[in-house]
Amino acid sequence: MASSSRAAGRTWDVVSLGTVAVLGVLGVRRRHAADGANPPLSPSTADRDNFDLSGAQCIVTGASSGIGAEVAWGLARAGADKVQMACRDLGRCERKRADKLTQCLAARPSDEAEVAGLSPAEAASLRAKKRRKCALLHQTCICAHLELTDPDSVRTFAGSFSGSSGSQRISSSLSDGHLGLPRLVLVNNAAVICDSRDGVDSAGSGNMVQWANHFGHFLLTSLLLPIMGPGSCVIIVACQSHRWGSLKIQRDAGDEICSDAIEHSHGNMGSFSGPLSSLGLAWYARYARSKLCNVLFAAELRKRYPDGPVCLAVSPGRMDTRLYEGAPGWFHRPLTLLARACFHTPDEGAAHILAAMAEAETGRRRSIAAAAAADVSSKASTEEESSPPPLYWHCGRPQRPSAASEDPLLGAALWRASEAACKL
Numbered sequence: 001m002a003s004s005s006r007a008a009g010r011t012w013d014v015v016s017l018g019t020v021a022v023l024g025v026l027g028v029r030r031r032h033a034a035d036g037a038n039p040p041l042s043p044s045t046a047d048r049d050n051f052d053l054s055g056a057q058c059i060v061t062g063a064s065s066g067i068g069a070e071v072a073w074g075l076a077r078a079g080a081d082k083v084q085m086a087c088r089d090l091g092r093c094e095r096k097r098a099d100k101l102t103q104c105l106a107a108r109p110s111d112e113a114e115v116a117g118l119s120p121a122e123a124a125s126l127r128a129k130k131r132r133k134c135a136l137l138h139q140t141c142i143c144a145h146l147e148l149t150d151p152d153s154v155r156t157f158a159g160s161f162s163g164s165s166g167s168q169r170i171s172s173s174l175s176d177g178h179l180g181l182p183r184l185v186l187v188n189n190a191a192v193i194c195d196s197r198d199g200v201d202s203a204g205s206g207n208m209v210q211w212a213n214h215f216g217h218f219l220l221t222s223l224l225l226p227i228m229g230p231g232s233c234v235i236i237v238a239c240q241s242h243r244w245g246s247l248k249i250q251r252d253a254g255d256e257i258c259s260d261a262i263e264h265s266h267g268n269m270g271s272f273s274g275p276l277s278s279l280g281l282a283w284y285a286r287y288a289r290s291k292l293c294n295v296l297f298a299a300e301l302r303k304r305y306p307d308g309p310v311c312l313a314v315s316p317g318r319m320d321t322r323l324y325e326g327a328p329g330w331f332h333r334p335l336t337l338l339a340r341a342c343f344h345t346p347d348e349g350a351a352h353i354l355a356a357m358a359e360a361e362t363g364r365r366r367s368i369a370a371a372a373a374a375d376v377s378s379k380a381s382t383e384e385e386s387s388p389p390p391l392y393w394h395c396g397r398p399q400r401p402s403a404a405s406e407d408p409l410l411g412a413a414l415w416r417a418s419e420a421a422c423k424l
């Protein structure tokens, strides 16, 4: 009996590994697509002059690792006044911060090219300037504690941030105007692919992944919205996996709204949530669901706060990061190897995020200029200039997200469910 159940388990393991390999191949194909005919944007190809964050206060969740650490450093390089690396493990955060300083100081090749042809005194002065620049970036990025699965930790973080950013209050609406408030850049980046507290094989009712990837960020964003001044933005780090996610919500009216039905009504296949769960990949289905929530949240935030911060959902592409180490059992090893061999580096992922922000910032400045210009030639051109940036970005380029993630009824239902979960 025991041996037959072990054999059945092994069969499922093989099937599951096959599924993971398919996911990996999809990642590789995406990488080639991005590298080939349609190369991803990076801040160097985007309009860098418009990507000036001087005066901005930034928060990057999950900046102790992977993409978050690179984004934090990138925001500091773009001139931000302060970048809070909001992490659950302060020791890891400080180590990452120290690594970034070491990397910056050791950036020899460009250093050598820059000093070629200079006198020794000029070269020494240039090197000293670079060292000062690295030290400044290191001081700009500071570590702060944030555990997204703990609402008290999120509230404490938001409260101390609002105090340290010069605003003494957190109210519940933007209705009293937001002039005089700081420019805030919030990058909701932290995520886990699996949390053992949720269980691995069954669909279960555990929602730690949902808290880390969606509810915690929903609460944080809601608490910070009232102190976001002009030019603020909220970047929600999403994932192509949102297309695989399935979400069913009980609405106030008592009926249920389901993402699969929405996908079907658009002629799409719907999610793979059921098959994933029956393949023992319920943990991946949970991750995909949380990523669907990320895109829905971004769309609903825009709808509710049209004059609020610019909000983008950005998929960075598949990256070689610690994310896959969180996969259960022996999955993490092949996934990690696959990531190492085929996926992008974290700084490429960060470049995709920063590029989307730069594009959105360019659009924002253009619309301010168009609104201010006295000699705007036609109403049509003004409307065109002030249209909001695309909602969803993949590898630094705008893309249409899944039909369910744009559905206003599902977005509204998720918002209410999230408010209830966060006791807002």
Ligand SMILES: NC(=O)c1ccc[n+]([C@@H]2O[C@H](COP(=O)([O-])OP(=O)(O)OC[C@H]3O[C@@H](n4cnc5c(N)ncnc54)[C@H](OP(=O)(O)O)[C@@H]3O)[C@@H](O)[C@H]2O)c1
Pocket: 061, 062, 063, 064, 065, 066, 067, 068, 086, 087, 088, 089, 092, 146, 147, 148, 149, 188, 189, 190, 191, 192, 212, 237, 238, 239, 240, 315, 316, 317, 318, 319, 320, 321, 322, 323, 324, 343, 346
């Ligand atoms: N890697 C990819 O291929 C890929 C693809 C598409 C989208 N993304 C998205 O990119 C984002 C960053 O992921 P990554 O690849 O850079 O992964 P990563 O290296 O594992 O980084 C995730 C970060 O989130 C933090 N974190 C996890 N749970 C947290 C919690 N409860 N409270 C606070 N912080 C928490 C982690 O903290 P610790 O250091 O303490 O673990 C870590 O700093 C995620 O939103 C992910 O969904 C990644």
